[in-house]
Amino acid sequence: MSESVVLITQDGVRLDGRRIDELRPVKMQVGVLKNCSGSAYIEQGKTKILVAVQGPREAHPKHIALPGRAILRTRYHMAPFSTDERKSPAPSRREVELSKVIREALEPALFLEEYPKTVIDVFIEVLQADAGTRSAGITAASIALAEAGIPMRDLVTAVAVGKVGGKVVLDLNEAEDEHGEADMPIAMMPSLNKITLLQLNGRLTRQELEEGVNLVKKGIKELYSLQKQALRARFSGAQVEV
């Protein structure tokens, strides 16, 4: 950790004024695009992500089709203007890996067997990155899938915890992610109390891990209620287009 950056005070106040168990301000909207089956937009702090879902459609090329279920194809992509330095629009190694882990986090929630031999595409476009893009992407993708009418076991909600200045904190921002000691994104199906994604970058003790999971559950509870609010707003007639 860089000595010059004070990420958290002794009183537990973070760089942006949040407490250790506090989420960044979150805003979600469902049904923001008209030419796709489902869509969602999320702002979590300075992170801004747009998600579009297309399908189920017939799988092409046909040899990729599975006889018993649909294929979930996920593309996580960062826009060239999403970072402080221009990012090449070509898919990077990191984006390919994140596309895979996001797909694996969403798949357990979907009844893919309802649409055999088809493909469901999820496009996650990061418009502005300020840490937590994979977890915000998962949160938005699950409400976009729900809007598309794909049968689901539960919504999937994700948030990260990390270790900053020796303390376990919820929902890291860019500075905490860069200079912190650990980062652990977790995705859950909250109603079923099942974890669908857990990654850990850095080191945590067993006690810190348990503390982190408890913090995540608290954060996910708040995000889950915001997801539900956004879906209810969409289906009660209010629709916003960006």
Add this chain to the structure above:
Amino acid sequence: MSEIVLPGDAVGVVEEYLGEGFVYEHNGVLRAATVGFVHRDTSKHLLKVVRSGRTPNVPTKGDVVYGVVSDAKPKMVVVDIVSMDKKVFQPPFTALLPISMISTERVESADSLYTESDIVIAKVESTSSPFILSTKGSEFGVILARCRNCGSMLESDTKILICPNCGAKDRRKLSSNYILKRHGGVSKSGESFGNNRKDS
């Protein structure tokens, strides 16, 4: 109206209700599998979640669809389903029209009644891919066909098709809504189909 439910919401318990529609059971609890409304039939102990909002754009059994013949073999015709109601399938869904589902009358060979590029209206007989189609019934069958010799649009004259360009005569399993009638007539359904195509 009952309250809107979201995926994962508990809507009942298995001891009390039998789930129908978009409902699944997890550890004895019935949960909604989609955004929708709950309908409870307390006398029959049935609980149903009816989807509200968007429905995935996939043909289901009983749907009437428009398609283009992509291949015709003696025992079977391959049809690309391109649209249904006002929905357009991009890419199209592949469907099969077996010889037994072409007509209520005896059919010697499927490729004598259908050929590549014919536009057909058909009914879906299966719920998942490969979709099985049926053109039994007067309203189902070819609604626009091209001449096998010169490629011009064929015109229907009662039960046969005549090419206005080369004069060739041909047979198809014709729909009563065939678009081009002999002597320049256009069927009402033909106009409607033309409008659908513009929309797409």
